[in-house]
Amino acid sequence: DVKVTQSSRYLVKRTGEKVFLECVQDMDHENMFWYRQDPGLGLRLIYFSYDVKMKEKGDIPEGYSVSREKKERFSLILESASTNQTSMYLCASSNRFSSAFFGQGTRLTVV
Amino acid sequence: GESVGLHLPTLSVQEGDNSIINCAYSNSASDYFIWYKQESGKGPQFIIDIRSNMDKRQGQRVTVLLNKTVKHLSLQIAATQPGDSAVYFCAEIGLYNAGNMLTFGGGTRLMVKP
Numbered sequence: 692d693v694k695v696t697q698s699s700r701y702l703v704k705r706t707g708e709k710v711f712l713e714c715v716q717d718m719d720h721e722n723m724f725w726y727r728q729d730p731g732l733g734l735r736l737i738y739f740s741y742d743v744k745m746k747e748k749g750d751i752p753e754g755y756s757v758s759r760e761k762k763e764r765f766s767l768i769l770e771s772a773s774t775n776q777t778s779m780y781l782c783a784s785s786n787r788f789s790s791a792f793f794g795q796g797t798r799l800t801v802v
Numbered sequence: 803g804e805s806v807g808l809h810l811p812t813l814s815v816q817e818g819d820n821s822i823i824n825c826a827y828s829n830s831a832s833d834y835f836i837w838y839k840q841e842s843g844k845g846p847q848f849i850i851d852i853r854s855n856m857d858k859r860q861g862q863r864v865t866v867l868l869n870k871t872v873k874h875l876s877l878q879i880a881a882t883q884p885g886d887s888a889v890y891f892c893a894e895i896g897l898y899n900a901g902n903m904l905t906f907g908g909g910t911r912l913m914v915k916p
Contacts, residue, residue: 697845722902734846734891734906741902781845783904785895790836791904793845 694718697782697794704801710769712797714782722785723765725749725757727778728796734781740765772801814913821879823910825892828873832894833902837866837877839888840909846891849877879912887914 698713714723724739726749736749740759754776758766765784769776777800785791815821827835833854838846852859852866852875859866865878875892889909895902 722904724904726906733908736904739903783846785902785904787897787902789895790834790848790851791893791895792848793838796843796845798843 695782695784695792695794697780697797699797700795702797702799704769704772704799706773706801708769708772708801710772710799710801712767712769712780712782712799714765714767714784714794715763716765716784716792717763718784718786718792719762720784720786720789721762722787722791723759724783724785724791725755725765725767726781726783727751728781729778737767772799774801777801811908812911812913814915815882817882817884817914817916819882821877821882821886821912821914823877823879823890823892823912825875825877825907826873827875827892827894827907829894829896829905830870830873832896834895835866835868835875836893836895837864837875838891838893839886840891841888849890882912882914884914884916887912 694717696715704710722741725737726734738757740746756768780797782794783791836851837849840846850861850866863880867876889911891909893906
């Protein structure tokens, strides 16, 4: 069974905190993605990575950074959390020419 | 830019009927097309995919049809059940630099009436 695991289902953080969201996949996939999902706005790509230490900006990278030091792990970092970053965050992974699979999501609330 | 979109935001069907959810895409170079089901508070769940060199693929109660001529994708659910109620997303995978980009449509909500 394919497995993409996000470290937390729910998180509550304070404005200005540095926040780390972790994602691990066990399928040896090259590509990993971070999305945020908000009501009425669908899934929006924040960053993706197609190899270790490689990253590409998505549609809404502002206020976020990422780290991919190992193939199986892709971290999303909120350098200084703000209330407008309250959202559901979804991680996905895929191989070239294969389908993508998602984690269960992290619902982040910034207060 | 390239985009994947859906024709209908909400689809209401009677339990036992067949459901058809449609999707239009614009990137003719995409390699894979995928349908996901998302229930409230959960991550998208893979349902079925189809490669760009195929026209049809069947799974358990689901069929995906790909019409490359008009860049149209559809998901057919046979004998729709209450448990099928969810938001359905289509997505496409295309080459982007050395990797592949996953692009989503806006989603269609399927409501199954008992």
